Structures are given as structure tokens and as C-alpha cells.
Amino acid sequence: MIKEALYYQRGNSGEEAEKELIVLEKRELSEKEIEEFVKKWGGSYSSLFCYRLSESFFYPEGGGQPCDRGSIAGAELLFVEEKEGELWQYTEADFPEGEKVLCKFDADFRRWQSENHSAEHIFSGLVTQHFPYKNSGFHMECFGENPHMTVDFDGEFSEKELEELEQGVNAVIRKNLPIREIYLEGEEENTSSERKDGNISFRQKKALEGDIRIIEIPEVDSCACCGTHLSFTGEIGVFTILSYEKHRKGCRLTMLAGELAFLALEKKLKLLSGFAQSLSRPWTEIPEAFQSLQERIFAKEEEKRGILEAGISLLEEKILKELEEQRKEIEDGEGTATLLLGIPLKDSCFSYYGKNSYLFLYLSELGMKDLQKICDRLRLSLPLSLICLGKKEEGFSVVAGSKEEDMRAFGKLLGEKLSFRGGGQKEMIQGSTGVGFREMNAFIERIL
Missing domain, CATH: 3.30.980.10 (Threonyl-trna Synthetase; Chain A, domain 2)
Structure with a gap:
């Protein structure tokens, strides 16, 4: 604290925000000191100088209050600190001792x-x-x-x-x-x-x-x-x-x-x-309007989830029925153990594609948590490895689960072929891939 400092004089603004001062002492910082300065305050400097001026014009950092912002002879003021009752100002510019320099502080700041x-x-x-x-x-x-x-x-x-x-x-x-x-x-x-x-x-x-x-x-x-x-x-x-x-x-x-x-x-x-205008209500009624909006959104989401749950149940029944028909055909010597359901995946709210012991579900409107819930439910009821896909800006969210197969090995395969990134446990993995529908369908046909 410098009792007679100019920065303590109230009303420093306008014309009083600038003053011509004399450079009393100059010191150029060493490379090590510059590195320490950058580590603490940031920036990049090829050279750095600190100056002691003829008056205590700039406020130094201290007590939770940052130092003044401003300039010395047009050069940006980088930092101000007080050491043993003296103020030191840091800039990148080089001024000789004894020179008069115009100092300005940011009055608004x-x-x-x-x-x-x-x-x-x-x-x-x-x-x-x-x-x-x-x-x-x-x-x-x-x-x-x-x-x-x-x-x-x-x-x-x-x-x-x-x-x-x-x-x-x-x-x-x-x-x-x-x-x-x-x-x-x-x-x-x-x-x-x-x-x-x-x-x-x-x-x-x-x-x-x-x-x-x-x-x-x-x-x-x-x-x-x-x-x-x-x-x-x-x-x-x-x-x-x-x-x-x-x-x-x-x-x-x-x-x-x-x-x-x-x-x-x-x-x-x-x-x-x-x-409030978008809700056609006065701004004083925003809490009530927002609560009403939340309730409507929640109701819509619940309705959507109900429809989805019903669709998943129907799909579950269809797959189990087809698997049972295949089993009977095999027993009668007329069929092969190959599951083939649906058509190649397409960009719609819901589609599915199954081949061999894998079933791919595309559920465009669902996030990762919902995909995990659905995958965990169906993997336990179906004798298949299940891969649930959700929509992303680029590619798919992926949740894969199985009652029998170690899905970590499948995740490694997805990583090699489709740049899948993620992790998980033996029973279920989750992550994402940036490929599109064409690459996904080609993977299903080629690998499975």
C-alpha cells in the first residue's frame, strides 16, 4: 500500500486518466523470468521489461483486485506489482531511463x-x-x-x-x-x-x-x-x-x-x-408458463416412450415367433439356422435389420440412456446379440448387448471396421461411430 499513490485519488477519469511520467529505472527480464511470468499470467513474449516510474499512477494487483489495464507510450500495460513500497510496470516495449512517457489507465475498468x-x-x-x-x-x-x-x-x-x-x-x-x-x-x-x-x-x-x-x-x-x-x-x-x-x-x-x-x-x-413473448405470456408469469411447458413436453415424451415400448414388444414377439418357425423347419429338415429380418437400415424413426445371430435396431429419436434400457431388456429375452443405434449429427450412438456373447470382442471388431469408440462390460458396451447407413449396412452384409 502506497498512501500517497495517485490511484487512491478519487475521480480518476477522463483527462485525469492519463499523465506524462518519467522512467526512473528499467530492468529487462531474463528468459527464466519471462517463462515464470508467462506461466503465471499467460501470453507470449520475445522480450519483457519492467519499469519504475516517477509517480504511483497505476493500481497494482493485490487483495483479490487485478491491476489496472492501460498503456505506457502506446505499449500495452501487461502487469503492475508493488515490491517493498515501489511500483513496477511490465510491458514489451523498451524505454530508456530518464525518458518521459505518456501513461494511460482504462478509466472504465x-x-x-x-x-x-x-x-x-x-x-x-x-x-x-x-x-x-x-x-x-x-x-x-x-x-x-x-x-x-x-x-x-x-x-x-x-x-x-x-x-x-x-x-x-x-x-x-x-x-x-x-x-x-x-x-x-x-x-x-x-x-x-x-x-x-x-x-x-x-x-x-x-x-x-x-x-x-x-x-x-x-x-x-x-x-x-x-x-x-x-x-x-x-x-x-x-x-x-x-x-x-x-x-x-x-x-x-x-x-x-x-x-x-x-x-x-x-x-x-x-x-x-x-x-415470455414466445410463450404469449407476460414476463412475470414465466415460471408458471415454463412449468406448464415442461409438463406438456414430459407428457409428449411419455406418450412417445409408450408407443416405442409397444413397438419394441411387437418386434420382440415377431422375432421370437420367426425364430421358433426356423427351429421347427430345422427339425423337419427344411430350414437353416439363419435369421434374416427386415431390410437394410434406413434413415427413418425406426428400422431393424437382422442377420445370423445379430439384430440391429435403429431408433433415431432416442438418446444413450434409452438405448441402454432397451438393449438391456431385449438382450435378456432374445437369443441374439443386439445392437441399438441412435441418431447423431454424424454417425450413430451405439449400444450393444448380449446374454451369451462377450460384447467387448464385438466392440473391438466395430473399432477395426467402423472406427467405433467406446467401452463397457462383457454384457453390454456403448459408444459411437461416425459412419453412415451405407457403411453400416455393408458391415452387416460383409461381416455377419
């Missing part, structure tokens, strides 16, 4: 981070007031397609409690309370999560020593923090909780505040409105 960090203090402060939980982790990502911040706690919340906390944060925002900085100088290290120095009580997430910067929101929160913040809670605008999940021995909350939250909520409302 700085503001987004300040909005979200300030909202996180309000949320964590309210949790501290009403629950015996501690904030155990904080991370912000205020850029990309999915901006968000995550906060971890060592306890869990109910849906109602989360709703009340969200409403509480927005109530504090509407009060437009001041967000104040307080500095304590020369403090000794203290490892407790809560401290009281004179008349000042505050939260801290880790052991601190030396000068301490406290962010205070009257009657809401007081916390040791090195991040950037707004001047008043009303500047945040809006706060929303995006998701909640159990994490380790507590929970992880994903949330968003400020302009980014407004944009996310606006996008969500447009999606909901579009969905």
Missing part, C-alpha cells in the same frame, strides 16, 4: 473495479453484522464476456437470507453513505480477523503490519483494504447476486455491481421478455 469492490465491502459488512461467518476469499474479473466477482464465506446461506442480503446491499447504496479512508500508522502485526485500535474497529483477512489503510462505510463496514473504491455508496447504482454454490466447508457467491450489473440485468430482462 478502474471504475468497474471500484464499483464492485465497494459493493463487496457492503455485502461482507452486512454478513459480519448478521452471521458468524468470515469472508475467506475474494476475486474480481471486470472484463471479458462474463464479468463477475466471487466471495467465499466459511458458512452457508438460505435462499431467503441471500434475498435479504441482496436487498440490504441495495438499500445501503440508495442511502448514498460516504466511503471513507482511514490510515493507521506503524501498527504492529496482529493475526486476528477483527481488531480494535482506539475508537476504530475493523475486519482484516490476514496478518497486517506497518501502515494500515481502512475503508469505512458508517454503520455498515470497516475493513483493512488496499483496493480502489468510490466516494459514496450511491455511485455504485445497483447490486445483484448471480449465483450461489457450496464451496469447501462454506459457500461461494458470484455477484456483480455497478454499470456491469446494470448491463447484465438489462440483458437478462431482454432474454426473459423474448422468452
Whole structure:
């Protein structure tokens, strides 16, 4: 923490987002240091330099808040870190010591981070007031397609409690309370999560020593923090909780505040409105409409499964009858033990083709789980090895089962001839192949 840093001066935006500074010190990173940098932060660099500038202009990474985004003399600012009270800025560009360089920070990004960090203090402060939980982790990502911040706690919340906390944060925002900085100088290290120095009580997430910067929101929160913040809670605008999940021995909350939250909520409302319009219902009735739609879909699926089950039963009866007729013909010396049913497989909702001791069923509308159920049922009632095929964008889903044959050997054959990929047990295998109907029928005729 650098008390007099420019990045702590509120209102850094517009013209104040750029300033001409002097390069006081330069260091080129070694190949090993570049490798370590890439491993930690990504990217690809033939050379990398770090600079110490005449003023603390860019915010460094720390406390769950990423460093500023920006540029130095037009070169992208890659990273900023604080070491022993000095700031070091990393870029690919090479500037000589003593040169003046125009530095710019991304004012929108700085503001987004300040909005979200300030909202996180309000949320964590309210949790501290009403629950015996501690904030155990904080991370912000205020850029990309999915901006968000995550906060971890060592306890869990109910849906109602989360709703009340969200409403509480927005109530504090509407009060437009001041967000104040307080500095304590020369403090000794203290490892407790809560401290009281004179008349000042505050939260801290880790052991601190030396000068301490406290962010205070009257009657809401007081916390040791090195991040950037707004001047008043009303500047945040809006706060929303995006998701909640159990994490380790507590929970992880994903949330968003400020302009980014407004944009996310606006996008969500447009999606909901579009969905409501497609259902010809107001968006406030989406839960009821969605439930009704689910029930109709479930009913249709049940009807379809019933028809399919009836069709499978008829097919089962037909095959068993034909096998019995073949058995009688063999006993009378008039037949051969060759099963031949149906016609070559074709792209329809249902077709079957049998030859020798194998029966292939094509069930276009069914997924892997349904194919497994049908295969497991018929393989036990038919004296045949059964191969159930389902539709994929390219090729087939495959489930093969038998009461007697080791289907792993058959799977190996499918792999050699039809590029089948999958696995399973002796009784049943499952996987997929990318061949079409022509190749599948040729395989049946040639191999079986």
C-alpha cells in the first residue's frame, strides 16, 4: 500500500486518466523470468521489461483486485506489482531511463473495479453484522464476456437470507453513505480477523503490519483494504447476486455491481421478455408458463416412450415367433439356422435389420440412456446379440448387448471396421461411430 499513490485519488477519469511520467529505472527480464511470468499470467513474449516510474499512477494487483489495464507510450500495460513500497510496470516495449512517457489507465475498468469492490465491502459488512461467518476469499474479473466477482464465506446461506442480503446491499447504496479512508500508522502485526485500535474497529483477512489503510462505510463496514473504491455508496447504482454454490466447508457467491450489473440485468430482462413473448405470456408469469411447458413436453415424451415400448414388444414377439418357425423347419429338415429380418437400415424413426445371430435396431429419436434400457431388456429375452443405434449429427450412438456373447470382442471388431469408440462390460458396451447407413449396412452384409 502506497498512501500517497495517485490511484487512491478519487475521480480518476477522463483527462485525469492519463499523465506524462518519467522512467526512473528499467530492468529487462531474463528468459527464466519471462517463462515464470508467462506461466503465471499467460501470453507470449520475445522480450519483457519492467519499469519504475516517477509517480504511483497505476493500481497494482493485490487483495483479490487485478491491476489496472492501460498503456505506457502506446505499449500495452501487461502487469503492475508493488515490491517493498515501489511500483513496477511490465510491458514489451523498451524505454530508456530518464525518458518521459505518456501513461494511460482504462478509466472504465478502474471504475468497474471500484464499483464492485465497494459493493463487496457492503455485502461482507452486512454478513459480519448478521452471521458468524468470515469472508475467506475474494476475486474480481471486470472484463471479458462474463464479468463477475466471487466471495467465499466459511458458512452457508438460505435462499431467503441471500434475498435479504441482496436487498440490504441495495438499500445501503440508495442511502448514498460516504466511503471513507482511514490510515493507521506503524501498527504492529496482529493475526486476528477483527481488531480494535482506539475508537476504530475493523475486519482484516490476514496478518497486517506497518501502515494500515481502512475503508469505512458508517454503520455498515470497516475493513483493512488496499483496493480502489468510490466516494459514496450511491455511485455504485445497483447490486445483484448471480449465483450461489457450496464451496469447501462454506459457500461461494458470484455477484456483480455497478454499470456491469446494470448491463447484465438489462440483458437478462431482454432474454426473459423474448422468452415470455414466445410463450404469449407476460414476463412475470414465466415460471408458471415454463412449468406448464415442461409438463406438456414430459407428457409428449411419455406418450412417445409408450408407443416405442409397444413397438419394441411387437418386434420382440415377431422375432421370437420367426425364430421358433426356423427351429421347427430345422427339425423337419427344411430350414437353416439363419435369421434374416427386415431390410437394410434406413434413415427413418425406426428400422431393424437382422442377420445370423445379430439384430440391429435403429431408433433415431432416442438418446444413450434409452438405448441402454432397451438393449438391456431385449438382450435378456432374445437369443441374439443386439445392437441399438441412435441418431447423431454424424454417425450413430451405439449400444450393444448380449446374454451369451462377450460384447467387448464385438466392440473391438466395430473399432477395426467402423472406427467405433467406446467401452463397457462383457454384457453390454456403448459408444459411437461416425459412419453412415451405407457403411453400416455393408458391415452387416460383409461381416455377419
